[in-house]
Structures are given as C-alpha cells and as structure tokens.
Amino acid sequence: GAVVSQHPSRVICKSGTSVKIECRSLDFQATTMFWYRQFPKKSLMLMATSNEGSKATYEQGVEKDKFLINHASLTLSTLTVTSAHPEDSSFYICSAMAIANTDTQYFGPGTRLTVL
Amino acid sequence: SQQGEEDPQALSIQEGENATMNCSYKTSINNLQWYRQNSGRGLVHLILIRSNEREKHSGRLRVTLDTSKKSSSLLITASRAADTASYFCATARLGESSGDKLTFGTGTRLAVRP
Numbered sequence: 706g707a708v709v710s711q712h713p714s715r716v717i718c719k720s721g722t723s724v725k726i727e728c729r730s731l732d733f734q735a736t737t738m739f740w741y742r743q744f745p746k747k748s749l750m751l752m753a754t755s756n757e758g759s760k761a762t763y764e765q766g767v768e769k770d771k772f773l774i775n776h777a778s779l780t781l782s783t784l785t786v787t788s789a790h791p792e793d794s795s796f797y798i799c800s801a802m803a804i805a806n807t808d809t810q811y812f813g814p815g816t817r818l819t820v821l
Numbered sequence: 822s823q824q825g826e827e828d829p830q831a832l833s834i835q836e837g838e839n840a841t842m843n844c845s846y847k848t849s850i851n852n853l854q855w856y857r858q859n860s861g862r863g864l865v866h867l868i869l870i871r872s873n874e875r876e877k878h879s880g881r882l883r884v885t886l887d888t889s890k891k892s893s894s895l896l897i898t899a900s901r902a903a904d905t906a907s908y909f910c911a912t913a914r915l916g917e918s919s920g921d922k923l924t925f926g927t928g929t930r931l932a933v934r935p
Contacts, residue, residue, distance in 0.1 A: 748909060798863055
C-alpha cells in the first residue's frame with residue numbers, strides 16, 4: 706500500500722527557532738500534498754495545499770510567512786515553522802495524493818511539535 | 822472551512838457489540854470518506870463512498886450516505902478491542918477534484934472494552 710513518512714516524529718524547540726518537517730511519499734509519486742494541524746482531541750484543520758513545482762495554496766487565516774512550504778519533488782514536501790512560539794505547538798500531519806488515484810489521501814504518521 | 826459534525830463525540834462499548842457513528846456535513850460533496858486515527862498517530866483511510874452511492878461495505882465496516890440529509894453513518898460490527906481509536910469523516914466538496922481539500926468532521930472517540 707501507499708506509504709507516507711514524516712520526519713521528525715517529535716521535536717522540541719525553543720521559542721524563536723525554526724523547525725522543518727519533512728513529508729515523503731515512499732512508494733508513489735504525489736503531485737499534491739496537504740499539510741494539516743491537529744490540536745489535542747480535535748479534528749484536523751487543513752493549513753495548505755502543496756503542489757510540486759509551484760507555490761503552496763494556504764487556507765484562510767494561515768500565515769504563509771510563518772508556515773513555509775516547499776514541494777521540490779514528486780516525493781517530498783517540507784513545512785518550516787519559522788520563529789516558532791508556544792502557540793505553534795501542535796500535531797502536524799501531512800498527506801499525499803497519488804497521481805494515479807486522486808480519490809484518496811495517504812497520511813503520514815504526524816509530527817508532534819512542542820515549543821518551549 | 823466549515824467542519825462536519827460527528828456524533829457521538831465519544832462512545833464506549835463492550836467487545837462484540839456494534840458501534841455506530843454518524844456524520845453530518847453542510848456542502849454538496851463528491852464523496853465522503855471515513856478515517857481512523859490511533860492516539861497520537863496518523864490517519865488510516867477506511868472507506869470512500871461516492872455521492873451517487875447509498876451504502877458500501879468493507880469487511881466489518883458498513884457505511885451509508887444520505888445526500889438529501891447530508892449525513893453518513895459508519896457501522897463497525899462485532900467490535901474488537903483493537904478498534905479503539907478516533908474515527909473521522911471527511912468530505913470532498915463538489916466542484917473540486919475528487920480527493921482534493923478534505924474537510925474533516927469533529928471525530929468520534931471509540932473505546933471498546935475487552
């Protein structure tokens with residue numbers, strides 16, 4: 706089956722630092738990847754849609770300068786949380802949509818970010 | 822984006838019993854999908870039902886869709902302790918490519934007691 710990985714799985718950083726999270730589709734090519742944020746015991750909120758070779762599309766209320774997204778290849782998208790603050794602490798999940806099957810998004814295992 | 826509502830928010834049942842979760846949404850959709858999430862983990866795709874379908878089965882799962890009421894239900898039969906997880910519905914809106922921009926429901930936390 707389609708596998709999506711995320712790295713790191715957990716990260717703790719100091720306030721003001723930047724953190725990069727990688728999302729990789731391991732056995733398929735994905736022109737589109739999505740980044741979600743999830744607070745404890747809450748649902749997933751779509752942050753942005755990442756398209757290979759073009760600029761990401763951000764959802765309303767998501768700061769594009771705060772959450773930098775790069776989709777440099779058909780198997781890799783990165784989310785960089787810049788100048789992180791404690792309120793950015795959350796569970797970040799990516800998903801990837803295969804070129805061959807646009808009905809289904811395959812989700813990564815998530816990255817737990819804690820900003821001190 | 823608006824989210825769908827799921828009920829119940831939490832459900833606790835005995836192993837072997839059936840579990841039913843409901844999802845309501847607000848916009849016209851291309852399809853509706855159900856996902857499972859174990860605590861602190863990513864989501865696993867369970868089943869997709871298209872807007873022109875009314876019922877779908879996959880193993881112990883049965884999903885229904887009523888587009889007139891903008892609602893769906895997920896039934897897990899003969900539940901097992903390993904089914905303990907959070908279950909989310911997600912809708913792909915009409916007018917967008919199938920699979921794009923999923924809008925997730927609020928989720929149901931299911932606990933199956935051994």
